[in-house]
Amino acid sequence: VKQVEYTITTIPGLESEASKEISNLNGKVLNEGSGFVRFTIHPFEIPNILSQSRVILRVLEPIIEGEYTSLKELIHRCSLIDWSRFLQPKNTFKIDLVGRTALAANQYMVLAVKDVLVDSLKRKYGIRPSIDTRNPDQLFILFVNNTHCTIYRDAAGVPLNQRGYRTKSLEAPINEVIAAGLLSFLGWNGTGLFIDPMCGSGTIPLEALSKSMNLYSQIHRTKGFALDRWPDRKNYGLKQGTTTGKLNQTLSQQSILLSNPKPWRIIGADKNPDVKPIVAHNITQLLTPYDIKQPDDFSLEIEHFEYLHANPVVKEARLWAQKNDLPTMVCFNPPYDQRMAVEDIREFYKFIGDTLKQQWKHSLVGIISGSVEGIKHIGLRAQRKIHIKNGPIDTRFHIFSIH
Numbered sequence: 001v002k003q004v005e006y007t008i009t010t011i012p013g014l015e016s017e018a019s020k021e022i023s024n025l026n027g028k029v030l031n032e033g034s035g036f037v038r039f040t041i042h043p044f045e046i047p048n049i050l051s052q053s054r055v056i057l058r059v060l061e062p063i064i065e066g067e068y069t070s071l072k073e074l075i076h077r078c079s080l081i082d083w084s085r086f087l088q089p090k091n092t093f094k095i096d097l098v099g100r101t102a103l104a105a106n107q108y109m110v111l112a113v114k115d116v117l118v119d120s121l122k123r124k125y126g127i128r129p130s131i132d133t134r135n136p137d138q139l140f141i142l143f144v145n146n147t148h149c150t151i152y153r154d155a156a157g158v159p160l161n162q163r164g165y166r167t168k169s170l171e172a173p174i175n176e177v178i179a180a181g182l183l184s185f186l187g188w189n190g191t192g193l194f195i196d197p198m199c200g201s202g203t204i205p206l207e208a209l210s211k212s213m214n215l216y217s218q219i220h221r222t223k224g225f226a227l228d229r230w231p232d233r234k235n236y237g238l239k240q241g242t243t244t245g246k247l248n249q250t251l252s253q254q255s256i257l258l259s260n261p262k263p264w265r266i267i268g269a270d271k272n273p274d275v276k277p278i279v280a281h282n283i284t285q286l287l288t289p290y291d292i293k294q295p296d297d298f299s300l301e302i303e304h305f306e307y308l309h310a311n312p313v314v315k316e317a318r319l320w321a322q323k324n325d326l327p328t329m330v331c332f333n334p335p336y337d338q339r340m341a342v343e344d345i346r347e348f349y350k351f352i353g354d355t356l357k358q359q360w361k362h363s364l365v366g367i368i369s370g371s372v373e374g375i376k377h378i379g380l381r382a383q384r385k386i387h388i389k390n391g392p393i394d395t396r397f398h399i400f401s402i403h
């Protein structure tokens with residue numbers, strides 16, 4: 001079988017988990033860099049990667065790759081390509097530039113490549129495709145440095161963190177790809193007890209639920225994938241009239257039916273009662289394509305972390321996990337309020353650490369925070385610290401094993 005090279009992008013810090021995912025989905029990893037993983041795979045597997053991956057943002061396919069010494073040389077190479085292979089004239093597109101080169105100003109480079117692309121389609125169809133910088137059907141990414149340039153096309157479209165189920169949220173919801181990455185680092189395979197004691201809009205427990213129920217991560221997308229609009233989509237195993245989403249909704253439903261029911265309990269909790277309708281809404285969104293109601297094994301408790309261990313649902317679930325020799329995992333992102341005084345942050349994280357030590361024995365705990373100061377005051381030794389770069393924010397994910 002012919003293997004082709006692709007690159008996925010992810011959040012810096014999650015590369016190892018993205019690599020695991022690619023291997024599980026039949027890809028062969030070549031190497032990892034900051035925020036990306038290069039791998040080879042048969043193109044027929046790309047729809048699977050798109051619809052099942054949890055810790056990937058984009059799936060990129062190189063169109064042009066190599067050294068160049070001037071913008072002119074690059075443009076010449078671009079002009080040798082029949083761009084109608086990559087873009088339908090009725091579809092909108094956008095070109096993003098990543099990196100920097102001394103050979104030309106970024107803006108100028110993007111414009112030059114755009115002109116070549118538009119001219120190529122104009123010659124073939126007499127129509128000029130239009131640009132949409134906000135919501136393009138097709139995204140091309142120009143990766144440049146002083147000596148090398150790669151032009152990719154993106155198979156995802158809307159980045160894969162935007163699953164489509166979280167249509168309501170409260171303060172500071174965590175990126176879905178980060179949430180899924182944390183679960184992967186903790187080793188949540190869908191079985192056991194999972195608790196997010198400060199769940200807000202419910203992203204972390206909903207990602208945990210999606211894993212437990214074997215849901216495909218991407219079947220809620222309203223606009224499908226960019227791949228569905230590729231002129232050569234049949235090379236990716238997509239027949240006329242099938243879209244990646246449709247294909248995989250069926251496969252996903254089958255996977256739920258075929259999978260052995262795993263024993264799991266998931267609890268989201270928060271002190272703020274306002275989260276209740278939001279989590280309820282998001283869980284309904286998550287399960288709607290499957291026509292499934294909220295399972296009894298998922299519950300939401302309005303409780304302050306200080307008292308959560310004494311909550312009857314939590315107590316019963318912890319006993320259940322213990323009796324069945326299943327893991328108990330606690331994973332959360334505590335509020336990180338920039339307006340909070342340093343003293344308060346210290347106090348708050350010390351409170352978290354003390355509560356964990358006293359009330360949460362026999363659990364594996366993961367805490368992600370942007371507050372270095374805070375984490376220092378938890379007073380527990382981390383088994384593992386992972387640096388995750390969330391846009392401009394430097395966060396750390398700490399894993400503690402509480403004995």
Ligand SMILES: C[S@@+](CC[C@H](N)C(=O)[O-])C[C@H]1O[C@@H](n2cnc3c(N)ncnc32)[C@H](O)[C@@H]1O
Pocket residue numbers: 169170171172173174175197198199200201202203204269270271272275303304305306333334335336
């Ligand atoms: C950063 S938000 C969590 C966001 C969430 N991961 C999401 O994706 O929406 C922090 C949450 O912690 C909750 N919280 C703060 N202190 C708490 C406490 N002592 N007990 C329980 N929840 C608390 C807040 O109400 C807020 O919803």
